[in-house]
Amino acid sequence: MTSPVAPPPAAERPLPAIAAQFVCFTLVSIADSILKIIVAEAPSWQIMAMRSASSLLILTPIILVQMARGRATLRTGRLKAHILRAALSAVSVFAYFEALRELDLPVATAILFVTPFFVVMLSGLVLREHVGLNRWIAVAIGFVGALVIIRPGPEGVSLAALLAVLSAATWGAAMVAIRALGKTEGTLSILFYFNLFICLIALAFALPGWQPVPGWLIATILLNAAIQLVAQSFMLMAFRFASASVSAPVQYTQLLWSVAAGWFVFNVFPGPQVFAGAAIIVASGLYLIWSERRPRRPS
Template sequence: MTLPLKGMLLKLLAVFCFTGLSGLVRHIGTAVPAGEVVCFRAFFTIVPLLAWLAYEGELATALRTQHPLGHFFRGLTGIFAMFFMFTGLALLPLAEATAISFAMPLISVAFAALFLKEKVRLFRWSAVAVGLAGVLIILWPRFGGGDVTSTAAIGALASLTGAVLSAGAVVQIRRLTYTETTGAIVFYFALYSTLMALATAPFGWVVPDIETIAALIATGLLGGVAQILMTQSYRYADASLLAPFDYTAIIWATALGWVAFREVPGPMVLVGAAIVVGAGLVVIWRERRLGLKRSREREAATPD
């Protein structure tokens, strides 16, 4: 097996695990408050993560940080993102919530231009605009009738808010990568998220039954395993090669939604998702082209 192929398979497995996590949240989301789900998800992510860091001999390195406050704010943004995404998963069909979440990489392009001062030219701005139009198509059935207080409308708004906050978290992560290891970023996010989510305990937490507890624990374990698989995938293949595989989540989500919940996405969701995915792939393609161009320019500028 070639190294790029190994990277692609690991990335596919990671996306599959993340979709399975979403399916579990969809299953238990109406019975367990979102804050409680976030707490279990964050805490039990630490278990496989620590085991992996110990196996890699990076445990001591991962626990060292130069920017504890940066991790705190990344955790704060991330926990609110998870809260809204999990709320959306509880109130919407799985494929629809997944399709709305695809707005995140498009919004992160805009945030990178605003907050990281990255140069984004007209081509990518156009792709972002087209992708966001696709998001509006997905949202239209929930808001077109003017009833913004329905359960589905609240779920759609929660999913979109989660995507916006996730894009903000991406910007914070990119800042942290200048000085922090991947292990530190993932570990402190899980730690801070657990502690912050615990603060929601007085606000309606429930005592779940055994089956629900197992599902809650599984969300954390799946999240940790998915994070490890994703990190490992980037060791074998370029990020630009692996990025399109994120969009396979819509395939897994549609299949899982039909098998587990008998959900079939409507035509507006399918059309909107196709537009969003297409725009996202254009952004990925453009960034890959720019990356290759910068590499050639650096090589040309390097003296023999």
């Protein structure tokens, strides 16, 4: 799971941005496939703590080299914003891990596609920003697509599906709460504080019930952390090349990778309702992007 935090540049370079996003979401799909295996072996809070600690282990030598060159890479005046982002993200990541225990990977991925719609909705309701009719239409259609995937029946909605929706909602809230963070913070600073506070939060919940883990699981979590870090770096790169809406449609390729991984790795192929719901969500997302980028008529 990743989130755009860097501001759009003055001069856009769409092709490098699209290429960077393609690499990003390919890596995210690989990391999620590995996560599907990991979550069956240990409690979610423990996995989060170990993965964040692994990320810090990877980042530390890079940061030390930067500091040796006289760059204050960790200097920040926005510590509260970093903590808020980490707290919201911790809830999101925990909910996603728990959802992955029960949901097939393509289903979980498709439900997470509603995250941008939570961003739009929260921007209007919480920040009191103007949200045009076109945005609310996209939000409504996107949630219809999510309902098609979740398929609520007489017995209600499964807990795993609700957790996936909670993950999307809290991830969207984190993006709304700290979306301006990238205007003042560098890439290493963002990655470091994110993983530091996630690690501390996860440890608080994981330590009372900490379980011993085999060496192969530690190595797998370290690999997952490394892939996630590289994916986040490519996303930050993409948003420095061009604004979010330029490369946002590339995110939908993640569903193709998730279907392929589910089929070849877990021997599971999603039902037609998953593709139908995903198609509705993708269509509403593309409509939102198109409506935001089309030229406005002068008043």
